[in-house]
Amino acid sequence: MSAHPPDSDEALAGRLRTELPRYAAPAHVRVALVEGTLPRARPAWLAPVLASAATVLVLGLVFLSLVPRIVPADPVERLVRSVVAEHTRALMWGARHPEVVPTALPWLTQESGIGLRRVFVGDDRLGFVGAEPVYLEGHRGIALHYRDGDGHLLTYIVLPIAGLPVPDRRRVQIEQGTNRWRPALMHDSGFSAWVWRQGDLACFLVSDMVSEVDVERFKDYFVRVRVSTDPVPAY
Amino acid sequence: MASDDFHRAALEHLDALYNFAMYLTRNPPEADDLVQETYLRAFRFSHRFQPGTHLRAWLFQILRNTFLTFYRLRERESALAEDGVPTWDVPMFHDAPEESSGAVEAHTDLERALRRLPEEFRTVLLLAEVEGMALEDVARVLACPVGTVKSRIFRAKERLRGLLRDYTKE
Numbered sequence: 001m002s003a004h005p006p007d008s009d010e011a012l013a014g015r016l017r018t019e020l021p022r023y024a025a026p027a028h029v030r031v032a033l034v035e036g037t038l039p040r041a042r043p044a045w046l047a048p049v050l051a052s053a054a055t056v057l058v059l060g061l062v063f064l065s066l067v068p069r070i071v072p073a074d075p076v077e078r079l080v081r082s083v084v085a086e087h088t089r090a091l092m093w094g095a096r097h098p099e100v101v102p103t104a105l106p107w108l109t110q111e112s113g114i115g116l117r118r119v120f121v122g123d124d125r126l127g128f129v130g131a132e133p134v135y136l137e138g139h140r141g142i143a144l145h146y147r148d149g150d151g152h153l154l155t156y157i158v159l160p161i162a163g164l165p166v167p168d169r170r171r172v173q174i175e176q177g178t179n180r181w182r183p184a185l186m187h188d189s190g191f192s193a194w195v196w197r198q199g200d201l202a203c204f205l206v207s208d209m210v211s212e213v214d215v216e217r218f219k220d221y222f223v224r225v226r227v228s229t230d231p232v233p234a235y
Numbered sequence: 236m237a238s239d240d241f242h243r244a245a246l247e248h249l250d251a252l253y254n255f256a257m258y259l260t261r262n263p264p265e266a267d268d269l270v271q272e273t274y275l276r277a278f279r280f281s282h283r284f285q286p287g288t289h290l291r292a293w294l295f296q297i298l299r300n301t302f303l304t305f306y307r308l309r310e311r312e313s314a315l316a317e318d319g320v321p322t323w324d325v326p327m328f329h330d331a332p333e334e335s336s337g338a339v340e341a342h343t344d345l346e347r348a349l350r351r352l353p354e355e356f357r358t359v360l361l362l363a364e365v366e367g368m369a370l371e372d373v374a375r376v377l378a379c380p381v382g383t384v385k386s387r388i389f390r391a392k393e394r395l396r397g398l399l400r401d402y403t404k405e
Contacts (some may be wrong), residue, residue: 009389012392016345016349016364016365019343019345019346020345023254023257024250024253025250025252025253026267028267029249029267029270029271030246033271033274034246
């Protein structure tokens with residue numbers, strides 16, 4: 001006979017202790033916890049090796065930032081890269097000081113040091129967009145922007161660099177009527193650039209026309225600009 | 236306490252924690268997850284455990300908090316009474332019929348009645364009477380004063396008796 005009434009707190013507590021089934025943790029839970037949480041002994045050599053690898057990685061990253069940017073050794077390639085950068089800037093953001101020649105010619109000449117005795121102001125194929133002075137590779141110069149009917153932007157840049165060594169192996173023969181030219185066709189960052197000398201000036205015509213068909217059209221644009229433009233040093 | 240020692244000491248309470256998890260969730264897969272989550276948290280925050288205090292109570296506290304966070308709060312929308320215990324008529328998650336798949340069937344009236352208690356009542360009875368935990372430790376697990384623990388035990392037993400009487404009449 002129980003010492004407590006069957007309905008008492010003590011009796012109820014006793015029933016809870018004795019009558020309720022107890023659930024033991026399944027083996028897979030125990031194994032998962034033991035294997036997954038108890039740390040395994042690490043090889044003694046692991047810590048110094050990891051520390052060394054981390055140090056080398058950090059030092060590598062530090063020195064990487066000190067390595068100078070790789071720039072082309074060839075002066076023409078370096079100039080082409082700068083000209084292309086100027087073209088892409090105009091392509092992305094437009095001209096900084098778009099001016100419509102000839103009204104702005106005196107100002108452009110004063111700012112760029114380049115005079116234009118004649119200038120190509122566009123035709124049925126190429127529309128004139130604007131003109132602005134530029135400063136590339138330590139040289140003041142002038143940039144004229146055009147756009148063709150398909151939306152290709154062309155940038156014509158003149159820099160006062162005498163004796164530019166135009167690479168012979170890149171030269172392309174262009175003939176139209178009685179005119180014959182041999183500018184070099186160079187490429188950089190997915191853009192094409194005609195490079196030629198005109199007196200004591202270096203001239204560039206940049207566009208994104210790179211395919212064979214486009215290059216033929218690019219030749220035509222070169223002729224149009226080349227025939228109609230006569231840049232000279234202003235001073 | 237060294238990490239390995241702490242892990243081993245904590246794992247000694249695995250069965251007790253699993254039993255508690257089973258009565259909270261009524262579902263073995265959920266109890267598995269709950270216990271494993273409890274240990275993961277305990278090991279992750281082992282630096283917060285104060286040596287000299289009861290590791291057992293600390294683990295039960297983590298398990299219950301985990302249960303409330305992931306298993307119960309999402310289903311609980313009713314308001315609580317002043318002592319944190321819902322009123323009798325408020326439908327609760329733990330009063331819901333045991334329709335969920337995988338739920339373990341209750342074999343005795345006592346177990347069935349215990350399952351029908353609100354979690355706050357079920358927990359105090361499991362900790363104080365089944366696990367034999369001191370009232371101070373139960374208060375720590377529940378994060379409430381010892382007086383509240385006593386009050387809940389009294390009310391829990393009252394309600395348990397009522398349910399058992401109903402089963403007897405049936």
